[in-house]
Structures are given as structure tokens and as C-alpha cells.
Amino acid sequence: MKESTLFLIAFINYILSAFYYLFFIFSKKLKLAKTGFGAAFVGLVVHTSALLLRTFKSGHAPFTNMYESLSFLSWASVLAYIIIDRRFKIPKVGAYLMLIVIALMALASSPLMPKEVAPLVPALQSYWLWLHVSVTLAGEAFFAIAFITSILYLIAESRERKGQASKSESNAEKWDSVSYRCVSIGFPIFTLGGLIFGMVWAHKAWGSYWSWDPKEVWSLITWFVFALYLHTRVVMSWRGRRSAIIAIIGFLAALFTYFGVNYLLKGFHSYV
């Protein structure tokens, strides 16, 4: 089977999964959420084989251009969701996450993204490409889930405040705690992949571990935002609303590091 076919099958599974999850939210039937999870899982398996196939065909890591890295980020987000859902049982997050994943996959399959396998420029020919990009995106996938649970928190909290839901119904506390858990998983991974592995590779390829390149600066900013999240939470006992807003800003900063820097700012990181 061709890679593009596998990609399409995975995409369709994600769409199905999103539908089931959305029906679950409206009908509250847990069975629908389970089917949604199943579809997401099947999608992930097919997507994995698409990525493997591309890796074998191109001979390099499947994240060297925008199409590849969008596809990989979708894959990592679904994987992170499946891991977190096993532990915390958060089917509601599934609906929103699958919508984000569908948007990423749609963007990846748009005709604007060149899909052919291109040979690697000299600077990317390194095993650090694997380590740096995959670990960073894995960290960002957890930030994405924290982003969704933070939004869910804000919605739940405002319903609670308006008296539309009781404390036990709104689940606000749960969203707050899941956000925190996701940040505490994502933060060390992001630090390792984005900042430390990035420095090691920059040192090997460019001769300088830190060049104040816009992408470097923006990942530092992302790191600072999540450091702020953790300090306000652990030392100053901020919870709820304020924490949720910082986590949302943090994910947006990560997103800008990933997309915005490439399209809006110029620098060394002009590969993806």
C-alpha cells in the first residue's frame, strides 16, 4: 500500500473518532466514547505504518518538511492522548484533541505542502534530527492536551460560577489536575528535546550551541511560560483559572515556535 493511502485511512479514522467523541459529548453515552477511542487507536496504528513506510522510502526521519512534521505532530498528539486517557479517563478531551488532529492532518494534506520525498540538506544529516525533533514534538503533544484540559477547565469553571452546574457536575477540579499532570510530563520532555538536544545538535552542526536564532528564542520563551506555570503553582499555590490561562499561553507560544517562526521570522531553522 502507498504511504498516501495509509495516511488517508488514518485521517478517516481520526475523523470517525472525532464524530463518535462529539456524539458522546451530546448524548453522554460512554459507549460512543469507547468506539471513538477505538477509531483513534486504529488510526494511530495505520498512521504509524504510514510514517514507517515513509521512513524506509526516504531513508531519513519522517519530519524534515512541513508535511512530514505536521503528520508526525498529529501522530504524537494522538499517542499522548491515548496514554493520558488510559490513566485519567478523559473522553471529553478526545473530542477536542481529535478536532485539532483533524485540522493538522488537513493542513498537512493541503496542496500547499509539498509531499514528495526531498533529499536532506547537509545540516539535517544527523541522528540528532531524530532525537531533537521527535522528543520536542512529544513534549509539545502533552502541552496540547494541557491546552485542551485548561480550556475545558475555564468552561467548567464559568458554568459553575453562573450556577449552571454543581461542583461535582462541572468536573473543573479534575481538568485543573489533569492539566498540571500533562505539564509536568511535557515540561521535562520539552526541556530535554527542545532545548538540550537542540543545543547539542547546534553545537555539532553550526559550531555554536546557542545563536539567539528566533526559533531558539521562542522555544526559550515557551519554556519560560511553563516555568512560570510551575512556579506560580508549586510555590504560590495558584490553581484553576490563572493556571489554566498560563497553560493556554504556553501552548500558543509552543505553537508559534513551531509554525509562526518559520513563516513570519527569518533564521537558521528554515528547514521545516
Next chain:
Amino acid sequence: MKSFLKFFSSVKLAIVLFLIIAIASILGTLIPQQRSLEEYEVRYGQLANLLVRLQLTKLYHSLWYLMLLFLFTLNIIICTLTRLSPKLQRVFMPRLEKEKKNILALKIKDSFKNNADLATTRDEISQLLISRHYRLQRKENEKKYFLLARKKILGWFGSDVIHLGLLVILAGGITSGIGGFRENLSFYEGQTLPVPQAKFQVRLDKFETELYPNESVKDWKSTLSVIKDGQSLFSKTIEVNHPLSYQGFSFYQSGYGLNWENPMLEIWVKKKSDASYLKKVQLMVGEKISFGDKELTQISVARFVPDFVIGEEGVVETRSLEPKNPAALVEAWKNKEKIFSGWIFYYYKDFARLHSGKESDLSFELKNFIFSEFSVIEVARDPGVNLIWLGSTILMIGLFLAFYWPAREFKVILEESQGKTEVIAGGMTLKNKEAFQSEFEKIIEHIKRKK
């Protein structure tokens, strides 16, 4: 002094600094850094001077940004130290809690009466905690028993280890900034250049550019020899991502260049009146070659450009250093009379731009140009880099301790009265309270069930 310490030990300062540094850094990604004043004037007009004066154009190396980083460093140091000594005392010289009310003030706690005597209850709890890898400290007096059980105590120091890692990284950055240097050197094959600040030289033995089938660059490879006192010590082929390191100096393949200083040009001379007439000459710019022909006694090339373009003021320039439109300015003489002066183009044979001279029977073609490639190699010495790796390792250990090595602590007081034992237990942890809560409840349930 006291207020100074108080100011720098506050987490609020850290939060304010997080925000200021983040916002300042964003500014630096919006304003292009380290460009020429002219470029800023084109971009920002009258604001350009202000930007330069505020050092916003070299923001990350500006005094005020370094000042912010300095405050941040001070903040980390003082914040960590002021919290460290009570923590050290707490972790390494723990006190057994003897007041019931202090245990009952903890968030995770329970108290109940157990239908067993003190010794039985004590042994049960101890064994349970030991099997869960807790380390125990205990004290017994008369009818009371005090217990402190802890595990993963290093988790207490997660944040301190993270801060230490950050300080080492910052120290590495300072060391790099003060003691480091980097410079691009251009080597031709066979050329030996002295390495700045070093006692040895480097020779480029071989340079090659590898291409993919579609002509894009696959890799540049330079074979370098380290030369000391006129002797070659060793050679290594470097490429992008695979530098050479020797005595604290590193050599990186950073690119290549084409040398247009003195290309060898091949020019063909033809005559319109005689189709069989063909003369080939090879010459360099500035060289005058004598020609054994009545009509044409001498030929020379006055200029050569790899990428011909007529600039703003009507002057011929080269648009790039790539051979996209190579052109030569050829001059030809018949004895003392200049009979031809004009540009001829490699890609456009028939398009001879005549500068002067009459209609001529002769035509000139630029047939070939041979130029040399040079390898651009970055030489760098970075004495801070090992500190960076050390700091990064410490940082990751700290993150691991802080997030995945949660310290847990049980405090228990047992008191026997009339054959029964009153159990007062409390616990605390730094991270993942839910998991600890369930462990706590499991242990308490276990004791309650064993009646």
C-alpha cells in the same frame, strides 16, 4: 542587607523576571538583529537611531539584557540558598513528631482505634511501610510509639538541583562569551592557514562538493591536516555535522565559495567572412595575448563577472557569486588600433554588447571558464561548552527528581490504652498528592482490617 536578601529571595521577583525576559526576548525576534544602520533606516526611518541607542538592534548582547540575566541569576542563587538550609535540616536531621495535633493538621491524615496492643500494631505498620520501600525512624517510650517513615527523600531537592543546573549553564554561557571565539576561514585545496590564537596550522588537502541527482548539495567534505612545527600530525575528513576537534579548537564545515579572482577563460575567435576560421585562446583577466593575424594582433580580457547585471548607475556588476550569467569584457587590437571592446556572454553567444569600435568581421565567444572552489571552515574555541553539557545533565537529573521521584513521608503516633491502640497517622508529599493519598488509604485500610 536584610532587605536586599529579602528582595532577591522572593519568588515574585522570579515571576516578574520571567515576564520581563520573555517580553524582551520576543522584541528581539521581531526586530532583525545585528544589521547595518542603513538597513534599519530603510526599515524604520527616524526610529532607527532610537532603536540603536536602546541597543534593541543587538538586544541579546545589550547591557540591559545582560543585566536582566544577572538579576535572574542572583534571584536563582538567593532563592535556592535561603530555602536550602531549612530543607537540609528537615531531610537529614528529621525530628520525630511527638504532638498529635501537628499530625492532625496535615492534609492527608487519619486517626482510629485499633483492636490490638501497641507491639502488634507497631510491627504491622512497620512491616507494611518497609515492604513499600520506606525507611523508618522510630522511638518508643512507655506506652507511646513515634514513627517517621520516608522514601525518595532526594525528591525534596528536585527544584534545587534544577536551579543548580541552570546556574552551571549560565556559567557556561558567560565562559563562552568571555573566552570563546569563532571565525570563518576560507581554504583553497593545498592551502595552509594559521589557526587564530593557536600554536598550530591547518591545511586543506582535499575539498569536494557532493551533489544529489537533482543537483542540490548533498554534502561538503574537507580533508584537513593539523600541522605543527612544519609536520603534519594527522588528517581527518570533516563534513557538516562531523567537525574536527583538536586542543580545544573545533573545525566545522560551514559552507563553500567560488573564487572568481582569476578564472582561466577560453575564448574562440571567428570570422564572419570565413566560416572555417577558428582560433582558441586561453587567458586570464588582465593578460594580453599576441595573435599571429594581420587583422587581429592582440587580445585581452579586461574584466570578468560570474553573474552579469547592469546596476543602478549603469555600471556592470555581478548579482551573485554563482555562475548564472558569466560574461567577459574582451578587447582586441589591430596593431595600435582598438578594433573591439565589448561584453561577451557564456549563455548568450550572439548577444555581444558592443561598447565601442566599428562593425567588425571578427566575433568572440566565451567558451569556458575555469574557477576554483574554496571551503569555508569555521574555527571555534568554546571553553564554556563542557559547562553547558554538565549543567544540562544536572538540569535533567533535577527535573527527574522534581517530577518523577516524589518524596513521601509518613508520621505516626501510636498510643496504647486498655489493650487497644490509638493510631494517629498523617502524611505528606511534594508531588502527585492523589497517588500518595491512595497509598496512604491502602495502608490504613490494611491495618484496620487486621483485627
